[in-house]
Amino acid sequence: MLILLAGIFGIHIIGIIILLVATIDNAWWMTDVISTDVWARWIQTSGVWNLTDLPTGSHYPQDYLQAVQASSVLACIFSIIGIFVFLAQLFTLEKGQRFTISGAFQLLACLCIMIAAAIYTDRFHLDENDGWYGHCFILAWIAFAITFISSIIYFVLRKKTA
Amino acid sequence: MLTFVALASVLLLGIVPEQTEAISIYTGWERHALLGSDVRLSCSFFSWRGTSDDVTFSWTYRPDGSRDSISIFHYTSGQAYVDNKGPFRDRVEFVGNPGKRDGSILIKNLDYNDNGTFTCDAKNPPDIVGRPSSVRLLVFETVPIQAGVITGAIIGVVLGLLVLIVVIYYLMRFLVARRVFSLSVSKQGKKKREGTQARQ
Numbered sequence: 164m165l166i167l168l169a170g171i172f173g174i175h176i177i178g179i180i181i182l183l184v185a186t187i188d189n190a191w192w193m194t195d196v197i198s199t200d201v202w203a204r205w206i207q208t209s210g211v212w213n214l215t216d217l218p219t220g221s222h223y224p225q226d227y228l229q230a231v232q233a234s235s236v237l238a239c240i241f242s243i244i245g246i247f248v249f250l251a252q253l254f255t256l257e258k259g260q261r262f263t264i265s266g267a268f269q270l271l272a273c274l275c276i277m278i279a280a281a282i283y284t285d286r287f288h289l290d291e292n293d294g295w296y297g298h299c300f301i302l303a304w305i306a307f308a309i310t311f312i313s314s315i316i317y318f319v320l321r322k323k324t325a
Numbered sequence: 326m327l328t329f330v331a332l333a334s335v336l337l338l339g340i341v342p343e344q345t346e347a348i349s350i351y352t353g354w355e356r357h358a359l360l361g362s363d364v365r366l367s368c369s370f371f372s373w374r375g376t377s378d379d380v381t382f383s384w385t386y387r388p389d390g391s392r393d394s395i396s397i398f399h400y401t402s403g404q405a406y407v408d409n410k411g412p413f414r415d416r417v418e419f420v421g422n423p424g425k426r427d428g429s430i431l432i433k434n435l436d437y438n439d440n441g442t443f444t445c446d447a448k449n450p451p452d453i454v455g456r457p458s459s460v461r462l463l464v465f466e467t468v469p470i471q472a473g474v475i476t477g478a479i480i481g482v483v484l485g486l487l488v489l490i491v492v493i494y495y496l497m498r499f500l501v502a503r504r505v506f507s508l509s510v511s512k513q514g515k516k517k518r519e520g521t522q523a524r525q
Binding site: 216226229230232233236237240 | 472475476479480484
């Protein structure tokens with residue numbers, strides 16, 4: 164029983180960590196000299212990495228960029244609120260009830276990170292062939308999967324007296 | 326023990342006057358203004374001593390990309406001297422209040438050539454040791470929204486909606502519970518009265 168609880172808690176924490184790394188770390192799109200994420204871009208010139216702003220233009224739509232930024236931050240916030248709500252529900256829920264509110268927050272987080280990753284995949288770097296998606300982008304999609312599984316677990320789980 | 330106390334007191338006496346001598350000058354960090362408008366560049370200072378009659382303010386201007394500064398304003402001995410030969414000829418006005426430690430200037434009718442860094446240096450004799458403070462002026466045709474504002478607004482609105490939904494939900498539950506509670510109380514009251522009447 165305790166192992167199950169630890170496992171569920173662990174999955175949620177791993178989800179939060181992956182969401183935070185995907186949002187904060189700088190590797191959504193990489194080339195040999197460029198490392199980009201949704202906030203800024205690192206360019207390597209003659210051995211030194213310089214932080215520059217993201218390009219503004221028709222191939223880098225600003226409004227979609229702001230949507231990606233906002234929804235990835237919201238995903239982190241919802242997931243973090245969700246872990247606190249889960250802890251609260253653990254102690255206040257009646258026997259036999261389901262953890263619906265925690266599940267709802269995780270589902271919202273899943274939705275938000277899916278929106279962010281989907282917009283980024285569909286709207287950015289469409290014509291750039293000399294680069295590849297970095298580890299943060301992949302982590303964003305993995306976070307989508309983990310938060311989805313976590314929310315399903317919360318919707319199915321029932322509280323028993325330990 | 327005594328030597329320690331003597332050493333500590335000498336150290337303290339040595340430090341305290343140092344702290345009261347430096348003057349701190351405050352300006353903004355950046356100012357955004359529209360082409361053709363007026364902009365007020367504020368400058369104030371903090372000094373441990375009272376404002377003296379010989380307080381001085383000077384403003385210098387360094388264009389973007391240049392290394393030379395040019396002096397555009399000087400206030401001393403109760404008189405303000407504005408630029409009458411340089412790029413800000415007839416466009417600078419003193420709007421500060423030296424008695425209140427305010428040395429702000431107003432630059433009128435801005436042009437793209439006015440982009441640059443304005444440095445304010447204030448002296449309050451005998452308090453003259455201090456670092457001049459700089460404010461950067463950016464002139465735009467239309468004032469742009471800063472990059473993070475829209476993202477922050479989206480996040481704020483979504484979280485606000487969430488809080489609103491939660492508050493409304495709990496409010497509805499509270500109101501419904503109150504109605505149910507008052508109904509059950511009146512029912513209990515009726516039953517009690519019927520009970521006492523039946524016994525009588």
